[in-house]
Amino acid sequence: MKVIPLVVAALAVAACDDPISRRGTTIAFAPTAAIVAQFSPQVLPFAVVTSSCAAGPVFTTGFSLVIFQEQPSFLDQVTLHLLDGTNLGTSITFPRSQLTGMFGSTLVAGSRAFSFQPQFACGLRHPRSLVADVVLLDADGNSRNVSVSAAFQ
Numbered sequence: 001m002k003v004i005p006l007v008v009a010a011l012a013v014a015a016c017d018d019p020i021s022r023r024g025t026t027i028a029f030a031p032t033a034a035i036v037a038q039f040s041p042q043v044l045p046f047a048v049v050t051s052s053c054a055a056g057p058v059f060t061t062g063f064s065l066v067i068f069q070e071q072p073s074f075l076d077q078v079t080l081h082l083l084d085g086t087n088l089g090t091s092i093t094f095p096r097s098q099l100t101g102m103f104g105s106t107l108v109a110g111s112r113a114f115s116f117q118p119q120f121a122c123g124l125r126h127p128r129s130l131v132a133d134v135v136l137l138d139a140d141g142n143s144r145n146v147s148v149s150a151a152f153q
Contacts, residue, residue: 035067035068035069035073035134035144036146037067037068037146037147037148038065038066039064039066039148039149039150040064041063042150043150043151044150044153045061045152045153046060046152047060058119058121059082059119059120061117061118062115062116062117063130063150064113064114064116065113065114065115065116065132065134066111066112066113067108067111067112068110069108069136071138072107072109072138073107073108073136073138074096074107074137075096075099075103075106075114075134075135076096076099076137076143077093077096077134078093078094078099078114078116078132078133078134078135079091079132079133080092080094080118080130081130081131082127083128083130085128090121092118092120128151128152129149129151129152130149130152131149132147132148134146134148
C-alpha cells in the first residue's frame with residue numbers, strides 16, 4: 001500500500017520535468033495587444049422612424065464605433081444588439097464585405113472611428129442599450145473579439 005503514494009509522487013515529479021529547457025530551448029509567451037472599443041457618444045441618442053408596425057416602432061440611432069488597437073488589424077465583423085431590458089432584442093450583423101462597402105478599407109492601425117446609422121426593425125419596446133460585438137483580424141488571419149455597450153438617453 002505504501003507503493004501507491006510513491007508512484008503518484010514519481011508521476012508528479014515527471015510531469016513537472018521540462019525536456020525542452022534541458023535542450024537549451026526556451027519558449028516565451030508574449031502578451032497579446034489589448035483591443036479597446038467604445039461608442040461615441042457614450043450615451044446614445046435614438047429616434048423612432050415609424051410607429052406603423054403592428055409589432056412595435058422602428059428605431060434608429062447614430063454613433064461612431066471607435067477602436068484602439070496597437071497591432072494593425074482589419075475590422076471583420078460587427079454585430080449590433082438592440083436590447084430592451086428583457087435580454088431579447090433585434091440584432092444586425094455587418095460582415096466584412098458590407099463594412100468594406102461602407103468604409104472602404106477596414107484597417108485599424110492605432111485608432112479609428114467607424115460611423116454607423118443602423119435602423120432596427122419592428123418588434124422592440126423602448127430600447128435601453130446597444131451592444132456591439134466586434135471581430136478584428138490580424139495580418140496572420142487570427143481573430144480577436146471585443147464587446148462594448150452603451151445606454152440610450
